[in-house]
Amino acid sequence: MTQPPTHASSLGYFKWAFIVTAVGLVLGAWLGWQSTGTLGGMATVFFICTVLAVLEISLSFDNAIVNANKLKDMTPEWQHRFLTWGIIIAVFGMRIVFPLLIVVIAASIGPIDAIMLAATKPEEYARIMNDAHLPIAAFGGTFLMMVGLTYFFDHEKDVHWIAWVESKMARFATIKGIEIAFVLALILGFSRLLEPADAHTFVYSGIYGLLTFLAVEVVGGLLDASQQTLDAAAKGGFGAFLYLEVLDASFSFDGVIGAFALTQNLFVIAIGLGIGAMYVRSMTIMLVEKGTLSEYRYLEHGAFYAILILSVVMYFQTLVHIPEVITGLGGAALIGISLWSSIRYNKRERQAELNGELSHGQARVEA
Numbered sequence: 001m002t003q004p005p006t007h008a009s010s011l012g013y014f015k016w017a018f019i020v021t022a023v024g025l026v027l028g029a030w031l032g033w034q035s036t037g038t039l040g041g042m043a044t045v046f047f048i049c050t051v052l053a054v055l056e057i058s059l060s061f062d063n064a065i066v067n068a069n070k071l072k073d074m075t076p077e078w079q080h081r082f083l084t085w086g087i088i089i090a091v092f093g094m095r096i097v098f099p100l101l102i103v104v105i106a107a108s109i110g111p112i113d114a115i116m117l118a119a120t121k122p123e124e125y126a127r128i129m130n131d132a133h134l135p136i137a138a139f140g141g142t143f144l145m146m147v148g149l150t151y152f153f154d155h156e157k158d159v160h161w162i163a164w165v166e167s168k169m170a171r172f173a174t175i176k177g178i179e180i181a182f183v184l185a186l187i188l189g190f191s192r193l194l195e196p197a198d199a200h201t202f203v204y205s206g207i208y209g210l211l212t213f214l215a216v217e218v219v220g221g222l223l224d225a226s227q228q229t230l231d232a233a234a235k236g237g238f239g240a241f242l243y244l245e246v247l248d249a250s251f252s253f254d255g256v257i258g259a260f261a262l263t264q265n266l267f268v269i270a271i272g273l274g275i276g277a278m279y280v281r282s283m284t285i286m287l288v289e290k291g292t293l294s295e296y297r298y299l300e301h302g303a304f305y306a307i308l309i310l311s312v313v314m315y316f317q318t319l320v321h322i323p324e325v326i327t328g329l330g331g332a333a334l335i336g337i338s339l340w341s342s343i344r345y346n347k348r349e350r351q352a353e354l355n356g357e358l359s360h361g362q363a364r365v366e367a
Contacts, residue, residue, distance in 0.1 A: 013286040017278040024275045025049055028268060035265075048263050049272040055259070056276020061335050062310070064280045065303035066147070067244055068287035074240050079288070082241055083281060089245055090277045094252040095270045102132050122264035134198055134318045135205035140249075141314030142183060142209030147247060148308035149179035151300075161301035161338060183210060190315055202318060216246050297345060302338025306331035 025046060032045025071079050103114040106128050118125045151157075152166055153173040160166035172178055187206040191199040219239065252273075259269040286292070293299055313327050 013289075014279065014282045017275075017282040020278040021053065021275050024053070024271045028271045031265075031267060031271075045263075045265075045268055048268055049275070052259055052263075052269060052272025053275035053279075056273045057279045061283070062303040062306040062331050063248065064283035064287060065293070065299060065335070066247065066307065067280070067284040068293055069300055069303075070240055070244055071284065071288050072293065078238070078241055082244055083285060086241070086245060086248070087277065087281045090248050090252070090280075094249055095256065095273045095277065096266070098249070098252070099129060099256055099266060099269070102136070103128050106132050118266040122266070125266065126264040135201050137314040137318050138187075138202045138205035139209040139212070141311040142187065142206040143213050143246070144307050144314070145183055145186070145311035146179065146210060146213040148304045148311060149182065151304040153179045159297055159301075161298040161341060166301075180210065180214075186315075193319060198318070212246065216243050295346075296339055296342035298338040298342040299335065302335040305338075306334045309334070 028049035029042050029046045032042035033039075035041065035045070067082075071082065074082070100111060100114045100118070103109070103117065103125060104111055107114070107117075109117070114125075152169040155170055155173040157166070157170045157173075160170070183206075187203055187210075191203045191206075194202055219242065256269070256273065259273060263269060309330060310327060313322055313330075316322060
């Protein structure tokens with residue numbers, strides 16, 4: 001059995017995350033000084049960057065585990081691409097370009113105007129972002145729900161954490177499209193709780209989220225099948241890369257929108273969430289190289305349960321405000337419980353092996 005990683009060796013994976021944290025917090029303090037000219041203002045921005053980083057890390061435990069689950073089946077070349085290009089897309093694309101793109105579309109203005117709006121009128125910029133929360137929550141929540149349900153509705157899945165639920169889901173997985181039907185029914189049912197105009201937007205955004213998931217699955221399958229035709233040893237190439245990027249985007253929706261509750265400064269948000277994204281990358285690398293997912297058999301289950309809860313929370317956030325801290329702590333708690341369950345299972349297995357060896361040795365002595 002693989003030995004669990006030591007604390008010393010595990011910390012080495014976070015070297016770049018620590019470096020980015022130091023640089024990011026210094027840059028955040030400098031922005032605070034430039035914008036306010038006071039030590040108090042500098043300390044406030046420094047604190048906000050720290051809180052945003054912690055928020056992003058707490059929301060992204062499950063993201064790192066799901067990334068590792070997909071990465072372990074990818075070729076080393078595509079693993080490297082995801083961990084280099086992917087982090088650039090995650091930090092620059094989702095934390096800077098994505099909020100700007102929302103404002104460009106919602107306000108019908110150009111990209112340069114959106115940047116100027118973020119720099120000169122942060123209150124108006126934040127208002128536009130908050131107004132776009134409903135379609136983003138519906139889209140992202142639906143995509144994440146499909147990710148979670150697809151994991152559990154798998155007839156080949158034979159390791160169950162909460163067996164009485166998961167065994168039934170695995171059995172019903174033989175019904176084609178059951179997870180799609182479930183999500184569509186939930187979208188239509190939930191839309192009845194909204195005002196007519198909001199319900200229309202919610203349904204359309206949810207359907208687009210569903211179609212995006214299916215399109216990524218189809219395109220990814222076709223691309224990876226083509227790659228395997230060219231190279232039989234290739235596994236999880238561009239298709240898996242595309243899937244992980246869309247998945248990361250869906251995880252990021254909640255954090256980006258929630259960040260505007262703490263600050264309306266786009267650049268402070270980018271620093272704080274960017275620091276958090278680096279820790280997600282470091283955790284992903286550690287999980288893959290240390291084989292942590294195989295060592296702790298229920299860790300994936302906890303992550304996918306957290307994804308399902310996050311998707312439902314994103315739906316309910318269209319009705320009431322649910323603090324992102326609660327969402328993050330809930331997901332982290334589920335993963336922690338799944339880790340504890342895995343450790344207990346490993347102890348029982350080791351004890352059973354030891355008892356078996358002792359019984360076998362005693363039988364030999366008696367013989």
